[in-house]
Amino acid sequence: MSKKTIIVFSGDYDRVMAAFIIANGAAAMDDEVTMFFTFWGLSALRKQPNPGAPAAAKSGLQKVFSGMLPKHPEKLGLSKFNFAGAGRMMMKKVMKSENVMTVSELLETAQEQGIKMIACTMSMDVLGIGKEELIDGIEYAGVATYLGEADEANVNLFI
Amino acid sequence: MSKKTIIVFSGDYDRVMAAFIIANGAAAMDDEVTMFFTFWGLSALRKQPNPGAPAAAKSGLQKVFSGMLPKHPEKLGLSKFNFAGAGRMMMKKVMKSENVMTVSELLETAQEQGIKMIACTMSMDVLGIGKEELIDGIEYAGVATYLGEADEANVNLFI
Amino acid sequence: MSKKTIIVFSGDYDRVMAAFIIANGAAAMDDEVTMFFTFWGLSALRKQPNPGAPAAAKSGLQKVFSGMLPKHPEKLGLSKFNFAGAGRMMMKKVMKSENVMTVSELLETAQEQGIKMIACTMSMDVLGIGKEELIDGIEYAGVATYLGEADEANVNLFI
Numbered sequence: 001m002s003k004k005t006i007i008v009f010s011g012d013y014d015r016v017m018a019a020f021i022i023a024n025g026a027a028a029m030d031d032e033v034t035m036f037f038t039f040w041g042l043s044a045l046r047k048q049p050n051p052g053a054p055a056a057a058k059s060g061l062q063k064v065f066s067g068m069l070p071k072h073p074e075k076l077g078l079s080k081f082n083f084a085g086a087g088r089m090m091m092k093k094v095m096k097s098e099n100v101m102t103v104s105e106l107l108e109t110a111q112e113q114g115i116k117m118i119a120c121t122m123s124m125d126v127l128g129i130g131k132e133e134l135i136d137g138i139e140y141a142g143v144a145t146y147l148g149e150a151d152e153a154n155v156n157l158f159i
Numbered sequence: 160m161s162k163k164t165i166i167v168f169s170g171d172y173d174r175v176m177a178a179f180i181i182a183n184g185a186a187a188m189d190d191e192v193t194m195f196f197t198f199w200g201l202s203a204l205r206k207q208p209n210p211g212a213p214a215a216a217k218s219g220l221q222k223v224f225s226g227m228l229p230k231h232p233e234k235l236g237l238s239k240f241n242f243a244g245a246g247r248m249m250m251k252k253v254m255k256s257e258n259v260m261t262v263s264e265l266l267e268t269a270q271e272q273g274i275k276m277i278a279c280t281m282s283m284d285v286l287g288i289g290k291e292e293l294i295d296g297i298e299y300a301g302v303a304t305y306l307g308e309a310d311e312a313n314v315n316l317f318i
Numbered sequence: 319m320s321k322k323t324i325i326v327f328s329g330d331y332d333r334v335m336a337a338f339i340i341a342n343g344a345a346a347m348d349d350e351v352t353m354f355f356t357f358w359g360l361s362a363l364r365k366q367p368n369p370g371a372p373a374a375a376k377s378g379l380q381k382v383f384s385g386m387l388p389k390h391p392e393k394l395g396l397s398k399f400n401f402a403g404a405g406r407m408m409m410k411k412v413m414k415s416e417n418v419m420t421v422s423e424l425l426e427t428a429q430e431q432g433i434k435m436i437a438c439t440m441s442m443d444v445l446g447i448g449k450e451e452l453i454d455g456i457e458y459a460g461v462a463t464y465l466g467e468a469d470e471a472n473v474n475l476f477i
Contacts (some may be wrong), residue, residue, distance in 0.1 A: 249382060
């Protein structure tokens, strides 16, 4: 049993999927896993917006950035051949027929397996993402926390 | 002598080139090196299609994906300034005059140096790539094999 | 106190920023940090051109490549939502209001903290970038030097 950390910087569906597959694989082998979501990777942690909830306090520019970001992991684009979402839809169809889990399912498994998921607070400020927009059960921290975790790990990836 | 692993996720010519340069450099220094090719990175392992060979059994969507993927490492695009292949051609011209090896040459060297190359079977299923489309002398495995190799290595990169 | 290495392959403003934030964070925790700039990442080390200086000897194709590259770190594009620089400008405005440092400021801090910055000489040849175009106080080396540094480090990232 050892420890692994993964920085999820990318918000591409395929890269986020790769991050979760590695993380879940390691957790299934009894490794301790920490995923640190930063910049575009934060999109993977967004929850379905609740129309009745009060809007978060954001500056105009923060609204622009957070407004452009995918509202939900299944809305992330592919890094290649996305074609405005058609590529992702096609890939998900193949994944289903090949019994490959979607990012939402991988995320759920990651939470069930006790993978520690940390949202980078500095990136949240820059992109104008509030805590109320992210899923429950995650932690909030900065680079010092990441480095502390990485020091204890034997595999550290930046995706 | 130590061990290194590199996940080749990207299918960009420049990134695949960087992966092979690091891998070959490490092997030249007597390191044991494992490269794990997944998603778009699988394109780097494709061999020239044999027109006489029977076509692989693929679903319609798998045909679409694998049909869009570059047929050969030298057909990979640059991550920047590709301009429908013109950028790659220009870069290869400069590389030649500066005695820098192409991806095909780097791959050949990697095989000569005994670098272990693994194709990710799950990605092959999703992208609809069959074993008969990939070069000889490689292995086929999944994330558990990667993690086993990474646990033994002192440098693990995701490219 | 331990050692970290970061390969800065990407020339995207957001990815270079992430690289420097991790590097500076580690240096602030008394880690020894080496950053190895290669390919598009070399743009982060470019200095403002001096109009009076003699032009570097470059082939025609090298001139084309180096001419397309950003002339200064603050001219790097975002990996997403760049919109010909408008996205980067917007992000920098939010960063300022949230007291987040720009890449230029992060670079300055990195130099003050004694972070070792190495420019990859092979990439310089391929992209046609001369030493006179890069900032002072950096080192020049190839993959063997990187591997030597990585062997001594406990965290190695490819960005």
